[in-house]
Amino acid sequence: MEIQVTERRSRTRRKKTGVNIALSPDFDVRRILLPLYRHGKLPTAYLLAFRGGSYTAGRNRLTKLYHETAGENAHLIHRISPNWRYINPLYRDELYDLGEKGEDILRQAGLIGEYQNPLQQKARMREMVNLPHAVMISTTTASIELAAQKFGTHRFFSWDEVLEHMQPEHLDTSEVPFAMQADIGYRFDDRLERKSYKLIPDGVFVLKDQASSEAVGFAVEAENRKQSGASNLMHTSFLKTFLGYRSITRANAHRPIFGEKTSLMVLVVTRSQRKIEEMKKIIMQATDNKGSALFCFRHIPVLGSPEAAPKPDQTLFTGAWERAGHPPFYLHTLSDKPHR
DNA sequence: CGGCAAGGGTCACCTACTCA
DNA sequence: TGAGTAGGTGACCCTTGCCG
Structure with missing residues (x-):
């Protein structure tokens, strides 16, 4: 029996595993990216409330959306936890922000207009x-x-x-x-x-x-x-x-x-x-x-x-x-x- | 195969305590 | 007084197993 040791990723630095993240138009685009565009920076619990479905699955999904654009020059979502901790260091929840790629996807889907x-x-x-x-x-x-x-x-x-x-x-x-x-x-x-x-x-x-x-x-x-x-x-x-x-x-x-x-x-x-x-x-x-x-x-x-x-x-x-x-x-x- | 839930490990903090 | 250590905690990450 071989014990597999896997390196845990840092939550603050993107590192992709290479899995396919086909975006779901409803769960990912409409219920995660769109609320970020409309409201601005949101903590994990808020995004998961917009997403609905399983809390655990939603959290896992946010992890993928965050990490899997590693190495690209535009991202779906950002985490701004260093600043977030500055507000209240006790929180472990991440604070998410919409990335440039995420905004492009919303625009292509016709969900938002041209304006910033x-x-x-x-x-x-x-x-x-x-x-x-x-x-x-x-x-x-x-x-x-x-x-x-x-x-x-x-x-x-x-x-x-x-x-x-x-x-x-x-x-x-x-x-x-x-x-x-x-x-x-x-x-x-x-x-x-x-x-x-x-x-x-x-x-x-x-x-x-x-x-x-x-x-x-x-x-x-x-x-x-x-x-x-x-x-x-x-x-x-x-x-x-x-x-x-x-x-x-x-x-x-x-x-x-x-x-x-x-x-x-x-x-x-x-x-x-x-x-x-x-x-x-x-x-x-x-x-x-x-x-x-x-x-x-x-x-x-x-x-x-x-x-x-x-x-x-x-x-x-x-x-x-x-x-x-x-x-x-x-x-x-x-x-x-x-x-x- | 992908989505999901559950459970346990890990991380990054915390407080309380000891000791020089 | 400040450094170091032990133990605690909440959120995140990963693996596993279930289901269709």
């Missing part, structure tokens, strides 16, 4: 610093799409589907497609400051009620800054973000993007309840204590508990999103009612 992901471009700069921010956005939109799929009450439209529905005359190729004109003013002590600028959301999606056809557009913002307040409108701040979105919805500047009948709401994800209280306070100050029905807040614990890898969170869809001066909002009813 405008929201991802924003995150690509200063990748290390922005990685926690990017992952907060991607896991939020992914959790909501997975829950909408599971409950079947709403159709989730991702950013690229929103782009496809846009009228061609609004698709200005010279600028980021989701940039919206914001004209804001604010009185600091006794100084009135004004500013005009283009606001680009961190994330974008639309939920459409399957029964009533009511659709609501959502902009997602991740708020990680240490300070939410501001003393001017020059620099980015939560105050500036709030005034920007308020100006956009008042002027209906979101309509060309989301459609004439679609309202816009803003989902703000952050890491602590304390941050939410700060931001609500800023809204109350800026609105003479009237509050805002537009802004919804939710804190996600720093990428899940320290002991476990982050898992899709369906309560982002079914649970309450707090608002300043208004009752909580529920995505699965598109209203302030907790039940349908």
Whole structure:
């Protein structure tokens, strides 16, 4: 009896065994590559939730897709675990990103258009610093799409589907497609400051009620800054973000993007309840204590508990999103009612 | 043969402890 | 105080066996 000793591959360096990986149009292309394109970087557990089927088989499949393009100059999927560990060294889950070859395959299959992901471009700069921010956005939109799929009450439209529905005359190729004109003013002590600028959301999606056809557009913002307040409108701040979105919805500047009948709401994800209280306070100050029905807040614990890898969170869809001066909002009813 | 599930080994971390 | 070691843990990888 001969004992076969096999060298274990490193999880961070590609090494192929040479097995044939014929891509399945459904399981591999539609349920793994497409979610990566739409949401951005996703941890293993999220990808396996999109893939469905057996958890073990899915994990084995991700391993093959990762390793078997070793030596090629374009890859199906990337692992970015060194940066991922930097966020929380306790996690062993991999963080996956779409590779160039994976994007080509999606395009050839006709599942995506020619455009580059405008929201991802924003995150690509200063990748290390922005990685926690990017992952907060991607896991939020992914959790909501997975829950909408599971409950079947709403159709989730991702950013690229929103782009496809846009009228061609609004698709200005010279600028980021989701940039919206914001004209804001604010009185600091006794100084009135004004500013005009283009606001680009961190994330974008639309939920459409399957029964009533009511659709609501959502902009997602991740708020990680240490300070939410501001003393001017020059620099980015939560105050500036709030005034920007308020100006956009008042002027209906979101309509060309989301459609004439679609309202816009803003989902703000952050890491602590304390941050939410700060931001609500800023809204109350800026609105003479009237509050805002537009802004919804939710804190996600720093990428899940320290002991476990982050898992899709369906309560982002079914649970309450707090608002300043208004009752909580529920995505699965598109209203302030907790039940349908 | 390929897809799948299960089980055990391996890796890359962790904490607690000992010792110079 | 810091280095080294032992033991623990979660996720990943590989092999095996089952099924059609």
